[in-house]
Amino acid sequence: MGVNAMSKKEIRKVTQMGNSLGVGLPKAITDAFNIKRGDELEFEVKDGQIMITKKVKWEDQVDAEMLEMLAETFEEHHEVLKRLKDR
Incomplete structure (x- = not known):
């Protein structure tokens, strides 16, 4: 299921x-x-809503050529x- 295909609350x-306090994440979202497990999620309050963003690890953004x-x-x-x- 793609990200855009999710519409069910x-x-x-x-x-x-x-x-x-904690909330379990639905399997469809994960x-x-x-x-x-171990991923970091960033929480931001914006316009009265809680926005949750998965933090991207730098390792996931670096390709072999760049390394x-x-x-x-x-x-x-x-x-x-x-x-x-040594300074």
């Missing part, structure tokens, strides 16, 4: 989780947004970076 009860370019840059400037670290 679901209701969840707020429960006590230690000193916090599947649509590929939310896994290779970074490795080459670090290798090329190793001495300069080492001197900066």
Whole structure:
């Protein structure tokens, strides 16, 4: 099910989780947004509504070519970076 295909509303009860309150996420939402255990969700209040956004990990945005370019840059400037670290 794609993100845009979701239109059904679901209701969840707020429960006590230690000193916090928690709400379980419906499977349809976790599947649509590929939310896994350990992912971070950002909460924002906007115009009287709670907006929830899945934080994208930098590792998920970096491709192999970019990693290779970074490795080459670090290798090329190793001495300069080492001197900066030791300051």
